Each structure stands twice: as structure tokens, then as C-alpha cells.
Amino acid sequence: NEAEEPVMEKISKEQIKALFESKFLRVFDIQYAEGKHYYSATRRPADRLAAVMSREQFQNMVPDAVSCFVVMKEDGKEPVLLLTREFRYPVGRYVLSVPAGLIDPEDEGNESPQLAAAAREIQEETGIVISGTDSLKLVNPLVFSTPGMTDESNALVCAVVHPTGEFRLTQEGAVGSEKFDGFVPVTKTDAEKLLKTGRDADGNFYSAYTWMALMYFVSGMWEA
DSSP states (O other): OOOOOOOOOOOOGGGEEEEEEOSSOEEEEEEEETTEEEEEEESSOGGGOGGGOOHHHHHTOOOSEEEEEEEEOOTTSOOEEEEEEEEETTTTEEEEEOOEEEOOGGGGGSSOHHHHHHHHHHHHHHOOOOOTTOEEEEEEEEEESOTTTBOOEEEEEEEEEOOOTTOOOOOTTOOTTOOEEEEEEEOHHHHHHHHHHSSOTTSOOOOHHHHHHHHHHHHTGGGO
16 A cells, blocks of 8 residues: 555645635635645635644634624514525525625724624625624634635624614615525524424525524524
8 A cells, every 4th residue: 555645744834736716705725735736626725725824823813704693682572593695606596594704904904804794795695783781702713614615714793682662673775796596584493494494484504604503593602
């Protein structure tokens, strides 16, 4: 048997070659060994790739985006997880989604870029303004989408809001390519069904971040 090649534990900038670059997406060739190529799709420019970060930079990196678990807790009513129907271009249909969006450069000037971005995205995609007795907390500072293909990452944030009589949900704040088709308030029973079937009411699959939101909701961790 041929001896296995040693696994390289550190990638240098010299091993990274750009293959494609656009405003929102880049593809790099990580030449991890002689004649060996690993391709990575990312939102990041070459000098901000996770692969070339030092240990300190990696452990303090700001994620690319934020995904939000919005729980509506209205007096006298059962709490619900607020999901949306969002058109996702790669799958060509509306799927159950959570409010989410990119972390902007100006967010990085805040004490918590993740929370600043979350508050903005929740307002844009639901009309909810976090205030008063509402809470906004970091569930996880950074999770990778699929590190086998990309270093794209999301923070996970939970918002618990307390609607009043004047409260109105709206998706009029959608920007750019965002397309929505209404809201889906999910009770705990609904969430358990969605988790068991892996499909929405129309039989469509949903994203991993929606699954995370459902699990977080049914676990009761949002109440902690």
C-alpha cells in the first residue's frame, strides 16, 4: 500500500490562486500539495480567507452573514417561531427561511457586529423593530455553511419579541434580489412536524438554517 500523504495543517497565501472574482462570489484554487488542488467558493477576498488566517485571527473573525431565530411571544397566545417564504434562486422556488443577511462593513464598528446586523435584517424582512422588553442574543458567534466547499459563515441570533396591538408584519423592506411571499408562524407542534417530515406544507425541502431555528425553538433554549 502506498503511504498516505501527510495532511497539511497550515495554508499559506502563496498556495491560493484566484480563478474567478465578482462582487459577491469568488472561487479560489487551494494548491495544498504539488499537483493537488482544492477548490473553494467564498464571499471573501484573498486576504480575508479563513484558510490563511492566524489562530488569533481565525478565533476572532467576523462571520459573513447572520441568520435570525425570531420568536413572537404575545400575551395570552402560544409562542411562535416566525419563518418566511423566501424565493431562493439556486433552488428556483419559495422555501421556508429565517430572516438573514450579510454583515456590512459598517456593522463591524459595533460592539457586536452580529447583533447590529441581526436587528437591521429583522426590521427589513419582517418590519419588527427590536425595542422595549424584546431581547436579542447571540446563539452562536459563527458557524460554517459547509467547510468542505466554502468558508462562508453565519452568526446565529435569537430575537424574542412581544407584539402589541399596533404591531404589523411586513416584507416591504426587502432589498435587491430579495423576494418574499408571506410569513409562516410556527407553533411548537408545527415545528416538530416540520422536523420529522423535513418538508414544508407544500412538500418542499428547507435550508439547514431553518432546521437549526426549528430545533432551537422546540428545545426551549430561546427561553433561557
